[in-house]
Amino acid sequence: MSHFDVVVVGGGPAGCATAIHCAQKGLRVVLLEKARFPRDRPGETLHPGVEPLLRQLGITLQDHRRHPGHWVHWDGPSRFQAFSTSRDEQWKGFQIPRVLLDQQLLEQARTLGVHIVQPGHPSQVLLEQSRVQGVQANATQWTGQFVVDATGHHAWLQRQLQIPWRRFSPRLVARYGYCEDSSLQDKKLGLFAHPDGWHWIARISQTCLHWTQLAFAQDVPHRLTPEALEPLRMIGRVRGADVSWRLCRTTAGSGYFLVGDAAATLDPCASHGVIKALLSGMQAASAIVDCLSWPTGEKTVQAAYQAWVQTAVERDVLALRSFYRAHPYPPAWL
Numbered sequence: 001m002s003h004f005d006v007v008v009v010g011g012g013p014a015g016c017a018t019a020i021h022c023a024q025k026g027l028r029v030v031l032l033e034k035a036r037f038p039r040d041r042p043g044e045t046l047h048p049g050v051e052p053l054l055r056q057l058g059i060t061l062q063d064h065r066r067h068p069g070h071w072v073h074w075d076g077p078s079r080f081q082a083f084s085t086s087r088d089e090q091w092k093g094f095q096i097p098r099v100l101l102d103q104q105l106l107e108q109a110r111t112l113g114v115h116i117v118q119p120g121h122p123s124q125v126l127l128e129q130s131r132v133q134g135v136q137a138n139a140t141q142w143t144g145q146f147v148v149d150a151t152g153h154h155a156w157l158q159r160q161l162q163i164p165w166r167r168f169s170p171r172l173v174a175r176y177g178y179c180e181d182s183s184l185q186d187k188k189l190g191l192f193a194h195p196d197g198w199h200w201i202a203r204i205s206q207t208c209l210h211w212t213q214l215a216f217a218q219d220v221p222h223r224l225t226p227e228a229l230e231p232l233r234m235i236g237r238v239r240g241a242d243v244s245w246r247l248c249r250t251t252a253g254s255g256y257f258l259v260g261d262a263a264a265t266l267d268p269c270a271s272h273g274v275i276k277a278l279l280s281g282m283q284a285a286s287a288i289v290d291c292l293s294w295p296t297g298e299k300t301v302q303a304a305y306q307a308w309v310q311t312a313v314e315r316d317v318l319a320l321r322s323f324y325r326a327h328p329y330p331p332a333w334l
């Protein structure tokens with residue numbers, strides 16, 4: 001048996017942010033990540049707000065593509081949606097390969113003394129009188145005061161504890177992939193509405209584009225790749241990801257916290273997945289520090305975390321619904 005203050009399961013942005021922030025506060029942390037790195041993940045167009053969060057975690061992003069906003073081809077004429085509302089500000093988003101971002105986050109956690117188990121395969125949650133005490137993984141019992149589920153859409157702990165979801169959409173599957181290109185104009189990048197739903201095209205390097213496409217109705221035939229990219233050479237295969245809108249009904253409970261996509265997911269049109277993952281990880285870490293210094297206040301601290309997650313998700317659902325209502329062919333399920 002190996003005992004720590006905090007056991008984090010999952011080493012994406014949410015898990016690493018939790019582990020780093022806990023370690024910065026002097027806690028002993030173990031992080032179990034099932035995949036060997038480097039491994040790729042979608043989610044490479046980042047909101048400028050990630051920069052101050054990453055700085056707090058001790059990470060500086062250098063030499064990556066920056067963009068002041070996006071082209072939106074949705075309702076009415078195409079428009080450029082800038083991040084900054086004032087001309088003087090220079091707020092720019094990042095285009096960064098997740099292979100690099102996630103590796104940098106994991107290395108920072110290691111540098112701060114987080115014990116990394118990779119590949120770490122949790123097989124069972126350890127419970128004592130209904131309180132989560134740790135996880136069984138790789139023939140070892142990893143115990144802690146708190147277990148944090150940061151396994152992304154896989155939501156490992158939610159499955160183990162059978163916590164129900166609150167659903168805001170029918171099942172939605174996004175398709176995504178990469179293609180070769182060096183000449184597509186900037187105006188042909190960005191977010192496009194089309195009769196089936198939408199697609200998003202971003203330049204991730206001088207010679208490579210990343211695209212994501214979502215059909216609002218999954219049960220009728222629809223195009224799997226954006227029409228504009230059909231003449232181009234695809235790199236690798238087209239992939240799919242479940243991006244149904246959902247929120248776990250209990251994001252913090254006896255001995256555990258859920259962060260990032262394991263707590264809640266919206267489809268990528270919300271375009272805030274990574275920043276939300278970082279933010280919820282840091283918020284959960286602060287909550288854990290508060291719980292450890294004020295054990296009798298655990299329920300109060302956890303209720304505050306849960307309310308914070310719920311308010312943010314409900315606000316984002318309203319914003320995304322209102323954006324989809326302005327779509328020329330809005331989803332019937334709205």
Ligand SMILES: Cc1cc2nc3c(=O)[nH]c(=O)nc-3n(C[C@H](O)[C@H](O)[C@H](O)COP(=O)(O)OP(=O)(O)OC[C@H]3O[C@@H](n4cnc5c(N)ncnc54)[C@H](O)[C@@H]3O)c2cc1C
Binds near residue numbers: 009047120150152155
């Ligand atoms: C097609 C698509 C495009 C997107 N585009 C954007 C975008 O442009 N910008 C943006 O901000 N967001 C985007 N997102 C959302 C973004 O990818 C996620 O919100 C973000 O990755 C969530 O981070 P996370 O740390 O919660 O989960 P993840 O990044 O999924 O990390 C989870 C980690 O847990 C590990 N894991 C899983 N199961 C286990 C287990 N049982 N045991 C141990 N480890 C486990 C995984 O290997 C992984 O490393 C997109 C999503 C999709 C599907």
